[in-house]
Amino acid sequence: MSLKLGDTAPNFQIATTTGDIDFHQWAGDSWVFFFSHPADFTPVCTTEMGRTAQLSDEFTARNVKPLGLSTDSVEEHLKWIEDVNETQNTTLRFPIVADKDHKVAELYEMIHPGESETAAVRSVFIIDPDKKIRLTMTYPMSVGRNFSEILRVIDSLQLSDAKCVATPADWVPGSKVIIPPGIENERAKDLFPQGWEELRPYLRLTKVD
Template sequence: MGLRLGDIAPNFEVDTTNGKINFHDWAKGSWVFFFSHPADYTPVCTTEMGRTAQLNGEFDKRNVKPLGLSTDTVEEHLGWINDVNETQNTTLTFPIVADPDKKIAELYEMIHPGESETAAVRSVFIIDPNHKIRLVMTYPMSVGRNFDEILRVIDALQTSDKYGVACPADWTKGNQVIIPPSVTDEQAKEKFPQGWKALKPYLRLTDVGE
């Protein structure tokens, strides 16, 4: 059985470009954007690593720690980071897991034999401060990730947790959210004193946030 939403993300100890980490200890109290890439010194991966580094401030604002992984060694990662920084105009500081024996990639089911027997596909795991897996996305090797979407879903998850709401299609921060049907109108009056707009009894929109 594969990893599912709500599962505790498996712990591991591993060498990274920032030294050895125990995943749960390293992640404690933070959200984690854990993502795999097929290989160092490849073009799409270089742009993705660069974009992650460029968004460091956005991840910090959301209390998110990025953590990369491929089945390359620490030495290969460190050499490649120089290329990332040079070509993407950035400074990469987040850790990249070295997984040459594929143990972690297999633990997180990042190896898809239909794509490659040895290289990880572009997996994304959003993990909350309780180490629970909250979102999983998988991209093929030929397609780079959409980082606007990654930040959007982190915002949506954090908003849902904070206010006890759901987020509609194409929601972005500042837009109206949905009061869950499990919340009665009487409960909603206390929880959402700002009121709401009912399009249907089961579809109530409200504003939240600062």
């Protein structure tokens, strides 16, 4: 099975560092930042787990729940969290899935044999409250994730859903957005009473609150 944008994120039941979860029930009405890492007690993964914990308030403000995963055990995760907290000067509270039998990693295609037969690569899934997959990214094992980009994408998706807009290259919150071509001018007048800049009939820029 190949997971695609718009697919329902597969459900699963599994042990985590905060107890057993049913993924869909645990997610509830929140967005989810579901990400895998190759192994506990490794340097790049330690910085990523720490950065996720440091950004706890940013995720909460966006109604996003982080969920980590590797193919290590709960016991290994819990010992590692102590290292993460100490070396990254943070307190990690979000759950980390213990996927010892690779059940979830295989379900979400997180194991790439060209990288490793047993360890998950650095996969990212952004999942909305309807349990739909809205974004996927895959990083090689040697490259840590860009968390500014992860937050930017979440902001873009949430704004697009709320305001019926698209976002241009290098968009950041507060900058101009695009009125999608499928919205005709008459409807656009109602949706965007502030008006817009028309560079081409198919390229209309505006700002939204």
